[in-house]
Amino acid sequence: MTNLAAITPASPPLIARLARQAMIDEVCLTPKPGLVDRDNNGAHRDMDLALFMRSIAAIAPWFSQFYQLGFDHARRPASEMLAVIRPAGIACEQAMFSATAGVNTHKGGIFSLGLLCVAAGRLSATDSELTQRSLCRQVSEITHGLVARELVNRQRGSTAGERLYQRWQLTGARGEVESGFATVRQSVLPFWQAQQPGERRLHHALLRLMAVNPDTNLAARGGLHGMQFVQRYAQKLLQNGWDSAALEQMDRALIARNLSPGGSADLLAVAQVLAAFAP
Numbered sequence: 399m400t401n402l403a404a405i406t407p408a409s410p411p412l413i414a415r416l417a418r419q420a421m422i423d424e425v426c427l428t429p430k431p432g433l434v435d436r437d438n439n440g441a442h443r444d445m446d447l448a449l450f451m452r453s454i455a456a457i458a459p460w461f462s463q464f465y466q467l468g469f470d471h472a473r474r475p476a477s478e479m480l481a482v483i484r485p486a487g488i489a490c491e492q493a494m495f496s497a498t499a500g501v502n503t504h505k506g507g508i509f510s511l512g513l514l515c516v517a518a519g520r521l522s523a524t525d526s527e528l529t530q531r532s533l534c535r536q537v538s539e540i541t542h543g544l545v546a547r548e549l550v551n552r553q554r555g556s557t558a559g560e561r562l563y564q565r566w567q568l569t570g571a572r573g574e575v576e577s578g579f580a581t582v583r584q585s586v587l588p589f590w591q592a593q594q595p596g597e598r599r600l601h602h603a604l605l606r607l608m609a610v611n612p613d614t615n616l617a618a619r620g621g622l623h624g625m626q627f628v629q630r631y632a633q634k635l636l637q638n639g640w641d642s643a644a645l646e647q648m649d650r651a652l653i654a655r656n657l658s659p660g661g662s663a664d665l666l667a668v669a670q671v672l673a674a675f676a677p
Protein backbone atom coordinates (compact mmCIF):
# COMPACT_ATOMS: atom_id res chain seq x y z
CA MET A 399 0.00 0.00 0.00
CA THR A 400 1.63 3.25 -1.09
CA ASN A 401 2.11 5.76 1.67
CA LEU A 402 0.67 8.84 -0.06
CA ALA A 403 1.97 11.13 2.65
CA ALA A 404 5.46 10.08 1.69
CA ILE A 405 5.09 11.04 -1.98
CA THR A 406 2.56 13.87 -1.86
CA PRO A 407 4.27 17.15 -1.07
CA ALA A 408 2.59 18.80 1.86
CA SER A 409 0.46 21.67 0.60
CA PRO A 410 2.06 25.04 1.33
CA PRO A 411 0.84 26.77 4.50
CA LEU A 412 -2.04 29.21 4.00
CA ILE A 413 0.14 32.31 4.40
CA ALA A 414 2.50 31.04 1.66
CA ARG A 415 -0.43 30.47 -0.72
CA LEU A 416 -1.84 33.90 0.11
CA ALA A 417 1.54 35.58 -0.49
CA ARG A 418 1.96 33.93 -3.90
CA GLN A 419 -1.60 34.82 -4.97
CA ALA A 420 -1.18 38.40 -3.74
CA MET A 421 1.95 38.82 -5.90
CA ILE A 422 0.05 37.48 -8.92
CA ASP A 423 -3.01 39.67 -8.29
CA GLU A 424 -0.80 42.74 -7.82
CA VAL A 425 1.09 42.43 -11.10
CA CYS A 426 -2.11 41.54 -13.02
CA LEU A 427 -4.05 44.55 -11.66
CA THR A 428 -4.57 46.90 -14.63
CA PRO A 429 -4.11 49.81 -15.12
CA LYS A 430 -1.40 50.50 -12.47
CA PRO A 431 0.29 53.91 -12.69
CA GLY A 432 4.00 53.60 -13.49
CA LEU A 433 4.01 49.86 -12.81
CA VAL A 434 4.08 46.68 -14.87
CA ASP A 435 0.59 45.34 -15.58
CA ARG A 436 -1.33 43.47 -18.28
CA ASP A 437 -1.38 46.53 -20.58
CA ASN A 438 2.16 47.90 -20.39
CA ASN A 439 5.51 47.88 -18.57
CA GLY A 440 5.01 51.17 -16.76
CA ALA A 441 8.22 53.13 -16.23
CA HIS A 442 10.36 50.06 -16.79
CA ARG A 443 12.48 49.13 -19.81
CA ASP A 444 13.75 45.91 -18.21
CA MET A 445 10.54 44.33 -16.98
CA ASP A 446 7.26 42.97 -18.33
CA LEU A 447 4.38 40.79 -17.10
CA ALA A 448 6.03 37.54 -18.21
CA LEU A 449 9.22 38.41 -16.29
CA PHE A 450 7.18 39.08 -13.15
CA MET A 451 5.42 35.73 -13.52
CA ARG A 452 8.80 33.97 -13.81
CA SER A 453 9.98 35.89 -10.74
CA ILE A 454 6.89 34.83 -8.75
CA ALA A 455 7.36 31.18 -9.77
CA ALA A 456 10.94 31.32 -8.45
CA ILE A 457 10.04 33.12 -5.21
CA ALA A 458 6.81 31.33 -4.19
CA PRO A 459 8.41 28.06 -2.93
CA TRP A 460 10.52 30.13 -0.52
CA PHE A 461 7.44 31.43 1.28
CA SER A 462 6.92 27.93 2.73
CA GLN A 463 10.60 27.92 3.76
CA PHE A 464 10.22 31.24 5.56
CA TYR A 465 7.12 29.91 7.35
CA GLN A 466 9.00 26.76 8.39
CA LEU A 467 11.96 28.79 9.69
CA GLY A 468 9.58 30.79 11.84
CA PHE A 469 7.90 27.59 13.05
CA ASP A 470 11.14 25.74 13.82
CA HIS A 471 12.76 28.67 15.64
CA ALA A 472 9.68 29.93 17.47
CA ARG A 473 11.33 29.44 20.85
CA ARG A 474 14.13 31.87 19.99
CA PRO A 475 13.75 35.52 21.01
CA ALA A 476 12.32 37.58 18.12
CA SER A 477 15.52 39.65 18.12
CA GLU A 478 17.48 36.61 16.91
CA MET A 479 15.22 35.84 13.96
CA LEU A 480 16.67 38.18 11.32
CA ALA A 481 20.06 36.47 11.60
CA VAL A 482 18.29 33.11 11.24
CA ILE A 483 16.23 34.02 8.18
CA ARG A 484 18.50 36.42 6.27
CA PRO A 485 20.49 33.66 4.52
CA ALA A 486 17.23 32.22 3.20
CA GLY A 487 16.08 35.71 2.23
CA ILE A 488 19.25 36.31 0.26
CA ALA A 489 19.02 32.85 -1.33
CA CYS A 490 15.47 33.70 -2.37
CA GLU A 491 16.73 36.98 -3.87
CA GLN A 492 19.29 34.95 -5.81
CA ALA A 493 16.54 32.65 -7.10
CA MET A 494 14.66 35.76 -8.23
CA PHE A 495 17.74 37.19 -9.97
CA SER A 496 18.36 33.83 -11.70
CA ALA A 497 14.78 33.78 -12.99
CA THR A 498 14.93 37.41 -14.14
CA ALA A 499 18.50 37.47 -15.56
CA GLY A 500 19.49 39.94 -12.84
CA VAL A 501 16.48 42.28 -12.84
CA ASN A 502 15.20 43.38 -9.41
CA THR A 503 11.48 42.62 -9.65
CA HIS A 504 10.59 41.70 -6.05
CA LYS A 505 13.46 42.46 -3.64
CA GLY A 506 11.15 44.47 -1.46
CA GLY A 507 8.32 41.99 -1.90
CA ILE A 508 10.54 39.11 -0.73
CA PHE A 509 11.49 41.09 2.36
CA SER A 510 7.99 42.19 3.37
CA LEU A 511 6.05 39.04 2.45
CA GLY A 512 8.86 36.78 3.67
CA LEU A 513 8.74 38.39 7.10
CA LEU A 514 4.96 37.87 7.20
CA CYS A 515 5.51 34.15 6.50
CA VAL A 516 8.15 33.92 9.25
CA ALA A 517 5.77 35.67 11.66
CA ALA A 518 2.96 33.23 10.79
CA GLY A 519 5.28 30.28 11.44
CA ARG A 520 6.30 31.60 14.83
CA LEU A 521 2.70 32.24 15.87
CA SER A 522 1.49 28.84 14.60
CA ALA A 523 4.23 26.99 16.52
CA THR A 524 2.93 28.46 19.78
CA ASP A 525 -0.75 27.95 18.86
CA SER A 526 -1.24 31.71 18.84
CA GLU A 527 -4.08 33.10 16.73
CA LEU A 528 -3.06 34.58 13.39
CA THR A 529 -4.65 38.02 13.14
CA GLN A 530 -3.64 41.24 11.38
CA ARG A 531 -2.57 42.58 14.77
CA SER A 532 -0.58 39.51 15.90
CA LEU A 533 1.15 39.12 12.52
CA CYS A 534 2.14 42.79 12.31
CA ARG A 535 3.30 42.87 15.91
CA GLN A 536 5.42 39.78 15.31
CA VAL A 537 7.04 41.36 12.21
CA SER A 538 7.76 44.51 14.21
CA GLU A 539 9.36 42.51 17.05
CA ILE A 540 11.52 40.54 14.62
CA THR A 541 12.78 43.74 12.94
CA HIS A 542 13.04 45.92 16.06
CA GLY A 543 16.10 48.18 15.77
CA LEU A 544 16.63 47.47 12.05
CA VAL A 545 16.51 51.12 10.97
CA ALA A 546 18.99 52.18 13.64
CA ARG A 547 21.34 49.27 12.94
CA GLU A 548 21.26 49.34 9.14
CA LEU A 549 20.47 52.96 8.25
CA VAL A 550 21.20 55.40 11.08
CA ASN A 551 24.52 53.83 12.09
CA ARG A 552 25.74 53.13 8.57
CA GLN A 553 28.47 55.39 7.21
CA ARG A 554 28.03 54.85 3.48
CA GLY A 555 25.17 53.39 1.51
CA SER A 556 25.65 50.49 -0.85
CA THR A 557 21.98 50.12 -1.77
CA ALA A 558 19.38 52.62 -2.98
CA GLY A 559 17.61 52.44 0.35
CA GLU A 560 20.75 53.14 2.34
CA ARG A 561 21.73 56.09 0.13
CA LEU A 562 18.20 57.53 0.31
CA TYR A 563 18.28 57.40 4.08
CA GLN A 564 21.56 59.30 4.16
CA ARG A 565 20.20 61.93 1.78
CA TRP A 566 16.59 62.33 2.91
CA GLN A 567 16.17 60.09 6.01
CA LEU A 568 13.74 57.83 4.11
CA THR A 569 13.54 54.49 5.93
CA GLY A 570 11.89 52.56 3.07
CA ALA A 571 11.05 48.90 3.46
CA ARG A 572 12.99 48.64 6.73
CA GLY A 573 10.96 51.41 8.34
CA GLU A 574 7.70 49.91 7.13
CA VAL A 575 8.39 46.43 8.55
CA GLU A 576 9.79 47.80 11.82
CA SER A 577 6.56 49.79 12.26
CA GLY A 578 4.57 46.56 11.80
CA PHE A 579 3.29 47.69 8.38
CA ALA A 580 1.82 50.88 9.85
CA THR A 581 1.12 52.36 6.40
CA VAL A 582 -0.93 49.29 5.43
CA ARG A 583 -2.71 49.08 8.81
CA GLN A 584 -3.62 52.77 8.92
CA SER A 585 -4.25 53.62 5.25
CA VAL A 586 -5.63 50.43 3.70
CA LEU A 587 -7.04 47.78 6.03
CA PRO A 588 -9.73 49.98 7.71
CA PHE A 589 -11.34 50.50 4.28
CA TRP A 590 -10.86 47.00 2.81
CA GLN A 591 -13.87 45.09 4.14
CA ALA A 592 -16.34 47.87 3.26
CA GLN A 593 -15.61 47.36 -0.43
CA GLN A 594 -16.67 44.66 -2.86
CA PRO A 595 -13.88 42.18 -3.75
CA GLY A 596 -12.30 42.83 -7.13
CA GLU A 597 -10.11 45.23 -9.07
CA ARG A 598 -11.76 48.42 -7.79
CA ARG A 599 -10.91 47.46 -4.18
CA LEU A 600 -7.29 46.80 -5.19
CA HIS A 601 -7.14 50.08 -7.13
CA HIS A 602 -8.51 51.98 -4.13
CA ALA A 603 -5.95 50.33 -1.84
CA LEU A 604 -3.11 51.15 -4.24
CA LEU A 605 -4.19 54.80 -4.48
CA ARG A 606 -4.38 55.07 -0.70
CA LEU A 607 -0.87 53.62 -0.47
CA MET A 608 0.58 55.89 -3.16
CA ALA A 609 -1.04 58.90 -1.46
CA VAL A 610 1.05 58.48 1.73
CA ASN A 611 3.84 55.91 1.21
CA PRO A 612 7.40 57.33 1.29
CA ASP A 613 8.36 54.95 -1.54
CA THR A 614 12.13 54.81 -2.00
CA ASN A 615 11.68 53.70 -5.60
CA LEU A 616 10.03 57.02 -6.40
CA ALA A 617 12.72 58.97 -4.55
CA ALA A 618 15.49 56.99 -6.27
CA ARG A 619 14.00 57.81 -9.69
CA GLY A 620 12.61 61.31 -9.21
CA GLY A 621 13.92 62.69 -5.93
CA LEU A 622 11.59 64.02 -3.23
CA HIS A 623 9.76 66.04 -5.88
CA GLY A 624 9.01 62.88 -7.82
CA MET A 625 7.78 61.10 -4.69
CA GLN A 626 5.61 64.09 -3.73
CA PHE A 627 4.24 64.36 -7.29
CA VAL A 628 2.86 60.82 -7.02
CA GLN A 629 1.55 61.33 -3.47
CA ARG A 630 -0.31 64.53 -4.46
CA TYR A 631 -1.64 62.98 -7.67
CA ALA A 632 -3.07 59.99 -5.77
CA GLN A 633 -4.50 62.28 -3.06
CA LYS A 634 -6.27 64.33 -5.76
CA LEU A 635 -7.84 61.23 -7.34
CA LEU A 636 -9.02 60.00 -3.93
CA GLN A 637 -10.57 63.40 -3.19
CA ASN A 638 -12.18 64.03 -6.59
CA GLY A 639 -13.09 60.50 -7.61
CA TRP A 640 -11.41 58.28 -10.17
CA ASP A 641 -12.08 55.66 -12.83
CA SER A 642 -9.97 53.55 -15.20
CA ALA A 643 -9.46 56.48 -17.55
CA ALA A 644 -8.10 58.60 -14.68
CA LEU A 645 -5.73 55.79 -13.71
CA GLU A 646 -4.57 55.43 -17.32
CA GLN A 647 -3.91 59.20 -17.40
CA MET A 648 -1.89 58.91 -14.16
CA ASP A 649 -0.02 55.98 -15.72
CA ARG A 650 0.99 58.16 -18.69
CA ALA A 651 2.05 60.99 -16.34
CA LEU A 652 4.28 58.70 -14.26
CA ILE A 653 5.78 56.98 -17.29
CA ALA A 654 6.62 60.39 -18.76
CA ARG A 655 8.50 61.17 -15.53
CA ASN A 656 10.11 57.70 -15.20
CA LEU A 657 8.35 57.21 -11.86
CA SER A 658 7.48 53.71 -10.56
CA PRO A 659 5.88 53.22 -7.10
CA GLY A 660 7.32 49.71 -6.64
CA GLY A 661 7.21 49.99 -2.86
CA SER A 662 3.48 50.67 -2.91
CA ALA A 663 3.00 47.72 -5.26
CA ASP A 664 4.68 45.48 -2.68
CA LEU A 665 2.54 46.90 0.12
CA LEU A 666 -0.59 46.22 -1.95
CA ALA A 667 0.36 42.53 -1.85
CA VAL A 668 1.01 42.79 1.90
CA ALA A 669 -2.43 44.37 2.37
CA GLN A 670 -4.13 41.56 0.43
CA VAL A 671 -2.45 38.92 2.60
CA LEU A 672 -3.28 40.69 5.89
CA ALA A 673 -6.88 41.32 4.80
CA ALA A 674 -7.42 37.54 4.76
CA PHE A 675 -7.09 37.53 8.57
CA ALA A 676 -9.29 38.98 11.28
CA PRO A 677 -8.20 42.38 12.57
Ligand SMILES: CC(C)(COP(=O)(O)OP(=O)(O)OC[C@H]1O[C@@H](n2cnc3c(N)ncnc32)[C@H](O[C@H]2O[C@H](COP(=O)(O)OP(=O)(O)OP(=O)(O)O)[C@@H](O)[C@H]2O)[C@@H]1O)[C@@H](O)C(=O)NCCC(=O)NCCS
Nearest residue numbers: 487502503504505506507512557559570571574614660661
Ligand atom coordinates in the same frame (compact mmCIF):
# COMPACT_ATOMS: atom_id res chain seq x y z
C1 LIG B 1 16.15 45.01 3.63
C2 LIG B 1 16.37 45.12 2.14
C3 LIG B 1 15.20 44.57 1.36
C4 LIG B 1 16.52 46.59 1.89
O1 LIG B 1 16.90 46.86 0.57
P1 LIG B 1 17.33 48.39 0.20
O2 LIG B 1 18.53 48.75 1.02
O3 LIG B 1 17.43 48.51 -1.26
O4 LIG B 1 16.16 49.26 0.81
P2 LIG B 1 14.82 49.93 0.25
O5 LIG B 1 15.08 50.72 -0.99
O6 LIG B 1 14.21 50.63 1.39
O7 LIG B 1 13.83 48.73 -0.11
C5 LIG B 1 14.09 47.87 -1.15
C6 LIG B 1 12.78 47.64 -1.89
O8 LIG B 1 11.64 47.66 -1.03
C7 LIG B 1 10.51 48.27 -1.72
N1 LIG B 1 10.15 49.51 -1.04
C8 LIG B 1 10.55 50.76 -1.28
N2 LIG B 1 10.00 51.67 -0.44
C9 LIG B 1 9.19 50.93 0.35
C10 LIG B 1 8.34 51.28 1.46
N3 LIG B 1 8.22 52.56 1.89
N4 LIG B 1 7.66 50.28 2.07
C11 LIG B 1 7.79 49.00 1.63
N5 LIG B 1 8.59 48.59 0.60
C12 LIG B 1 9.28 49.56 -0.01
C13 LIG B 1 10.99 48.46 -3.15
O9 LIG B 1 10.83 47.18 -3.82
C14 LIG B 1 10.04 47.12 -5.02
O10 LIG B 1 10.58 47.93 -6.06
C15 LIG B 1 11.62 47.19 -6.76
C16 LIG B 1 11.36 47.31 -8.26
O11 LIG B 1 11.36 48.70 -8.62
P3 LIG B 1 12.61 49.33 -9.40
O12 LIG B 1 12.42 50.83 -9.47
O13 LIG B 1 12.77 48.60 -10.70
O14 LIG B 1 13.86 49.04 -8.46
P4 LIG B 1 15.36 48.97 -8.96
O15 LIG B 1 15.55 47.80 -9.87
O16 LIG B 1 16.21 49.00 -7.73
O17 LIG B 1 15.59 50.34 -9.79
P5 LIG B 1 16.00 50.46 -11.35
O18 LIG B 1 17.42 49.95 -11.46
O19 LIG B 1 15.02 49.62 -12.16
O20 LIG B 1 15.88 51.93 -11.64
C17 LIG B 1 11.46 45.75 -6.30
O21 LIG B 1 12.48 45.45 -5.38
C18 LIG B 1 10.12 45.74 -5.60
O22 LIG B 1 10.03 44.74 -4.60
C19 LIG B 1 12.46 48.72 -2.93
O23 LIG B 1 13.20 48.51 -4.11
C20 LIG B 1 17.60 44.33 1.71
O24 LIG B 1 18.78 45.08 2.01
C21 LIG B 1 17.76 42.99 2.41
O25 LIG B 1 18.22 42.90 3.53
N6 LIG B 1 17.44 41.93 1.69
C22 LIG B 1 17.71 40.53 2.15
C23 LIG B 1 16.42 39.74 2.20
C24 LIG B 1 16.03 39.47 3.63
O26 LIG B 1 16.67 39.89 4.59
N7 LIG B 1 14.92 38.74 3.83
C25 LIG B 1 14.47 38.37 5.17
C26 LIG B 1 13.02 38.17 5.21
S1 LIG B 1 12.63 36.65 4.48
Ligand SMILES: Nc1ncnc2[nH]cnc12
Nearest residue numbers: 425433434503660663664
Ligand atom coordinates in the same frame (compact mmCIF):
# COMPACT_ATOMS: atom_id res chain seq x y z
N1 LIG C 1 3.90 45.62 -10.89
C1 LIG C 1 5.11 46.12 -10.57
N2 LIG C 1 5.77 46.94 -11.45
C2 LIG C 1 6.99 47.45 -11.11
N3 LIG C 1 7.62 47.21 -9.95
C3 LIG C 1 6.99 46.40 -9.06
N4 LIG C 1 7.36 45.96 -7.84
C4 LIG C 1 6.40 45.17 -7.38
N5 LIG C 1 5.39 45.06 -8.26
C5 LIG C 1 5.73 45.82 -9.33
